[in-house]
Amino acid sequence: MEIKVLGCYGSQLPGYKTTGFLLNGRVLVDAGTVTSVLTIEEQARIDHILITHAHLDHVCEMMFLADNINISAGRNSPITVLSTPGIIRAMKDHLFNDVIWPDFSCIPSIEKPVMAFEPLALEVKHSLGDLSVTAVRVSHSVETVGYIIEFEGGTVIFVGDTGPTERLWEIARGYEDLKAIFIETSFHDSLKNLAALSGHLTPSCLDTELKKLGDHAPDIYLFHMKPMLDLKRIGDSILRISNRNIKILKDGEVIKL
Ligand SMILES: [Zn+2]
Ligand SMILES: [Zn+2]
Secondary structure, eight states: OEEEEEEOBSSOBTTBOBOEEEETTTEEEOOSSSTTTSOHHHHHTOOEEEOSOOOHHHHHHHHHHHHHHHHHTOOSSOEEEEEOHHHHHHHHHHTSSSSSSOOTTSSSOSSSOSEEEEEOOTTOOEEETTEEEEEEEOOSSSOOEEEEEEETTEEEEEOOSOSSOSHHHHHHTTOTTEEEEEEEOOSOGGGHHHHHHHTOOOHHHHHHHHHTTTTOOOEEEEEOBOTTSOHHHHHHHHHTOOSOOEEEOOTTOEEEO
């Protein structure tokens, strides 16, 4: 499994891009960064997009991806966008609503659209080629899921934007071959009230969350830091979390599992 970090921050500034992870060149987890870093050929190779939630920093470049694929005609089949029915509804009502952006699930035709939306039932395994994917609810300010992705040789979990949560950890503990977890830490501890209000984690919250993993010791990849904050200060607090192999991600990195 190869995971390319297209963007891994909780907002956008020069040198800092919002969330998007490309798995094996074909499956995108969130679409906050896609079109600003991939060539048109690389964009046309994406078959599936898993969306954790409809916040702009996780979906914004999906709009341009649809437009690019439509005009460049690099594909014979639609790119399939998968998420829960509620999250799909939010994207259709508020983004692809023919006001903010065209409804690319009807373009160029209803029979052969650029983009197709496919609802995922929670906690049910869904096959995506050689991967299988399970969506699990987490605890953010809007409906949000994390994705448990099984591949040949292991399991990786992408925790969506979340505050303290339970069910995902309960399920994660059942995976003996858990290789890695991609999880957010948005704010430093002095902003813990804002983190609680907005459904995000601070380093202390992260420490508490990781204890819910029990004896499991997957690699932990951190993302979604707010780039307008003192990132070193967040990083220094992360270093104090013991007994965990934690790495803070950077845009453009490639992780092999
Ligand atoms: Zn976010
Ligand atoms: Zn969010």
